[in-house]
Amino acid sequence: xxxxxxxxxxxxxxxxxxxxxxxxxxxxxxxxxxxxxxxxxxxxxxxxxxxxxxxxxxxxxxxxxxxxxxxxxxxxxxxxxxxxxxxxxxxxxxxxxxxxxxxxxxxxxxxxxxxxxxxxxxxxxxxxxxxxxxxxxxxxxxxxxxxxxxxxxxxxxxxxxxxxxxxxxxxxxxxxxxxxxxxxxxxxxxxxxxxxxxxxxxxxxxxxxxxxxxxxxxxxxxxxxxxxxxxxxxxxxxxxxxxxxxxxxxxxxxxxxxxxxxxxxxxxxxxxxxxxxxxxxxxxxxxxxxxxxxxxxxxxxxxxxxxxxxxxxxxxxxxxxxxxxxxxxxxxxxxxxxxxxxxxxxxxxxxxxxxxxxxxxxxxxxxxxxxxxxxxxxxxxxxxxxxxxxxxxxxxxxxxxxxxxxxxxxxxxxxxxxxxxxxxxxxxxxxxxxxxxxxxxxxxxxxxxxxxxxxxxxxxxxxxxxxxxxx
Amino acid sequence: xxxxxxxxxxxxxxxxxxxxxxxxxxxxxxxxxxxxxxxxxxxxxxxxxxxxxxxxxxxxxxxxxxxxxxxxxxxxxxxxxxxxxxxxxxxxxxxxxxxxxxxxxxxxxxxxxxxxxxxxxxxxxxxxxxxxxxxxxxxxxxxxxxxxxxxxxxxxxxxxxxxxxxxxxxxxxxxxxxxxxxxxxxxxxxxxxxxxxxxxxxxxxxxxxxxxxxxxxxxxxxxxxxxxxxxxxxxxxxxxxxxxxxxxxxxxxxxxxxxxxxxxxxxxxxxxxxxxxxxxxxxxxxxxxxxxxxxxxxxxxxxxxxxxxxxxxxxxxxxxxxxxxxxxxxxxxxxxxxxxxxxxxxxxxxxxxxxxxxxxxxxxxxxxxxxxxxxxxxxxxxxxxxxxxxxxxxxxxxxxxxxxxxxxxxxxxxxxxxxxxxxxxxxxxxxxxxxxxxxxxxxxxxxxxxxxxxxxxxxxxxxxxxxxxxx
Numbered sequence: 039x040x041x042x043x044x045x046x047x048x049x050x051x052x053x054x055x056x057x058x059x060x061x062x063x064x065x066x067x068x069x070x071x072x073x074x075x076x077x078x079x080x081x082x083x084x085x086x087x088x089x090x091x092x093x094x095x096x097x098x099x100x101x102x103x104x105x106x107x108x109x110x111x112x113x114x115x116x117x118x119x120x121x122x123x124x125x126x127x128x129x130x131x132x133x134x135x136x137x138x139x140x141x142x143x144x145x146x147x148x149x150x151x152x153x154x155x156x157x158x159x160x161x162x163x164x165x166x167x168x169x170x171x172x173x174x175x176x177x178x179x180x181x182x183x184x185x186x187x188x189x190x191x192x193x194x195x196x197x198x199x200x201x202x203x204x205x206x207x208x209x210x211x212x213x214x215x216x217x218x219x220x221x222x223x224x225x226x227x228x229x230x231x232x233x234x235x236x237x238x239x240x241x242x243x244x245x246x247x248x249x250x251x252x253x254x255x256x257x258x259x260x261x262x263x264x265x266x267x268x269x270x271x272x273x274x275x276x277x278x279x280x281x282x283x284x285x286x287x288x289x290x291x292x293x294x295x296x297x298x299x300x301x302x303x304x305x306x307x308x309x310x311x312x313x314x315x316x317x318x319x320x321x322x323x324x325x326x327x328x329x330x331x332x333x334x335x336x337x338x339x340x341x342x343x344x345x346x347x348x349x350x351x352x353x354x355x356x357x358x359x360x361x362x363x364x365x366x367x368x369x370x371x372x373x374x375x376x377x378x379x380x381x382x383x384x385x386x387x388x389x390x391x392x393x394x395x396x397x398x399x400x401x402x403x404x405x406x407x408x409x410x411x412x413x414x415x416x417x418x419x420x421x422x423x424x425x426x427x428x429x430x431x432x433x434x435x436x437x438x439x440x441x442x443x444x445x446x447x448x449x450x451x452x453x454x455x456x457x458x459x460x461x462x463x464x465x466x467x468x469x470x471x472x473x474x475x476x477x478x479x480x481x482x483x484x485x486x487x488x489x490x491x492x493x494x495x496x497x498x499x500x501x502x503x504x505x506x507x508x509x
Numbered sequence: 510x511x512x513x514x515x516x517x518x519x520x521x522x523x524x525x526x527x528x529x530x531x532x533x534x535x536x537x538x539x540x541x542x543x544x545x546x547x548x549x550x551x552x553x554x555x556x557x558x559x560x561x562x563x564x565x566x567x568x569x570x571x572x573x574x575x576x577x578x579x580x581x582x583x584x585x586x587x588x589x590x591x592x593x594x595x596x597x598x599x600x601x602x603x604x605x606x607x608x609x610x611x612x613x614x615x616x617x618x619x620x621x622x623x624x625x626x627x628x629x630x631x632x633x634x635x636x637x638x639x640x641x642x643x644x645x646x647x648x649x650x651x652x653x654x655x656x657x658x659x660x661x662x663x664x665x666x667x668x669x670x671x672x673x674x675x676x677x678x679x680x681x682x683x684x685x686x687x688x689x690x691x692x693x694x695x696x697x698x699x700x701x702x703x704x705x706x707x708x709x710x711x712x713x714x715x716x717x718x719x720x721x722x723x724x725x726x727x728x729x730x731x732x733x734x735x736x737x738x739x740x741x742x743x744x745x746x747x748x749x750x751x752x753x754x755x756x757x758x759x760x761x762x763x764x765x766x767x768x769x770x771x772x773x774x775x776x777x778x779x780x781x782x783x784x785x786x787x788x789x790x791x792x793x794x795x796x797x798x799x800x801x802x803x804x805x806x807x808x809x810x811x812x813x814x815x816x817x818x819x820x821x822x823x824x825x826x827x828x829x830x831x832x833x834x835x836x837x838x839x840x841x842x843x844x845x846x847x848x849x850x851x852x853x854x855x856x857x858x859x860x861x862x863x864x865x866x867x868x869x870x871x872x873x874x875x876x877x878x879x880x881x882x883x884x885x886x887x888x889x890x891x892x893x894x895x896x897x898x899x900x901x902x903x904x905x906x907x908x909x910x911x912x913x914x915x916x917x918x919x920x921x922x923x924x925x926x927x928x929x930x931x932x933x934x935x936x937x938x939x940x941x942x943x944x945x946x947x948x949x950x951x952x953x954x955x956x957x958x959x960x961x962x963x964x965x966x967x968x969x970x971x972x973x974x975x976x977x978x979x980x
Binding site: 050066068069086087114116143144145146147152154168169170172173177178181182184185188189192193199202203204205207208218220221222223224225227228230237238244245247249258261262264265266267273274276278280288289291298299462463465469470471472473498499502504506507508509 | 521538558559585587614616618639641653659672673674675676679681682689692694696701708716717720722733737739744745759769934938940941942970975976977978979980
């Protein structure tokens, strides 16, 4: 009889039912719990992050290291379990492993003080051990959902014919006005070079001028849009805003598609299809993790995404939205009048109470929107749009871009922007200009919504915010 | 008779043969060339970036705007062409469009000075118009190949069970030693806060301490590896090295997979499968662009990738590689002796002349490798590996990580690293340590190789290097 060498596989694969009962398998991971039975064997739950559930290994007392090691296993210990995959006797998973060997790669130093115990921890505490929090059920699930959503974005846009463009993180343009910026420099701060009139001489800095971290890749990606037709940028973006809230990060990921020959309606269609594709991927691929969020974090986590996917988004004009808010009879903290920027209370009223599903508000007053947005024929609104959703408020912001050079120049002058600095951006209108539109989505805000998190710092592996840049 | 409304489609789709001849179509894009025939019609080649080839539109003189607009079309003009898809009469593409209408969205301001003429431009010139260069054949092809390679990385790793982890760009750890760093700050440089003893008071800075741009996400991603088993980080990385070469960027994209329970052999297997999957995707999905590179840039662009995919990588020990180099009879600029770091001339000799295909060199002297690499049993080498390929030299660097706390502490002491700063990294060895390994690939260097480019600044949309951060 020849010994069958075991198949090394993930816990996900071992639990999937794709392997026959009786197969020899090796799984490798970390102990979640150990329970010793009076019958002289131990039940060791092992997780490897590949799926929500751990697999149970049944370790008999006959193992050579049973007394010396197996009985000392605690949460977090690293193990390699080899044995026979068998239908599980108890409740829970369909399969378990009758262990022939449990190799211990590393025990836990001082199990009493190990931060990740098999119990619920506060989110604040887990932020202090961000290097260990992916070992918890919750952060394992957040990590897998995050992966599914991010790769779904690439997959969906690729299927639609978009190209991923890596716009620069380092920028020398500081005037877009999307937010406060971080300066980056290699100058010796203790010994700054000066010009003859005493100012700091940025010509001596690494790039020969002042440089900052990007707040948006949109202007850069527009240049590629006007060559490749359908493009997107997807990468880290930065805000140096000193706001210590549950909704702000200094470093976050943003995806910004940009579409040539698109008007605002085509843009809204694209945004709707995009959000639905992401949610569908989560429901299709992460059922295990979403069941956990629905059970433990937000009871309608699954049903609200299903509703989101099923129904068409409503679309209303900003001007109509203002009328709806005025007639609502609601007492708003911020008074409603044509010309205001909608506040979260207004957005939530529209999406949650008035319409009851996602809504695209279109055509905002030009005075409250960015310089690159296209002026409508009414002369007082621009072709901007915000996607508002129940439970989130604004999730996407976008616009048709001003493709007419004379209009763009007038808007830039209004905003006090220097046409020389934006010479390259103006070129895009001088040379074969075409209508185009795009939108932006702050990725972590969407992840917060999907998982029902209450703080955005739990939606990114190592959060950076004012006063916070550990690890 | 009801008019059939035309199908709006990409040039790629119109040329693909998936639509029947006789179909009414609308394509939208930019003019590459216009040629007027004596028979009183114009041939307008239109590109939209969706594929390498343009489509030819045949515009009859009967069009209402023929004299006023069509006959003034020049390279770069924006157009919307509607007509009937018909088999092409001439050489080149299989289909062309008999135009019923040619709508002009934007002409080119001063065609004589438009930078992107339908001729060959120098790469140096095109870097000066980086916002327009994607409109050239070459940069269109580079952009599509870049997209295919980047999405192939995500697809391949996802299929293998890896999770994408977004490690931070902003870091407060400055000691990893992978390269010179950019400082980022929100302090007012003209008025720096000082401590009582006159030093700059970084407690007043945004993060309450000194902060920098990351040089590698490896240490951060290891923490996720030791919870999720298979992970990768893929994002921008930074070096503030003042080297103005064709191989260095201040900002570039790096992918770093990390695998739990992997030794150096498993790591090399993963790297080999990874590179082959990327090349296979390019050959499968970008045949049109690769044909262009083979014809115009690097004649063996396709055949060398095919060879790369077909043959297994060779694997040799560093110590054996040194012996091979010593016995080679080659005159190297840098003398060969056990203990040296291999130079490009050595790497290319090994991959190109001695072995003739990609080779993984393994187990380097500990003195020349980073602190986190695992000490081998011989006590003088570490489990490091470099993948060398003909025509590139080193393309991937990786290692098995030191998972034993006592060894790690010894290495950190050798390198003068503070164990307090790395407390969280040491925790990963204190709490259920397991063997693990990973590698890193500088994305643009691979793209340079695939496309046969001679300068890395042409492999990223907006290159950043010493003195260069335009757009």
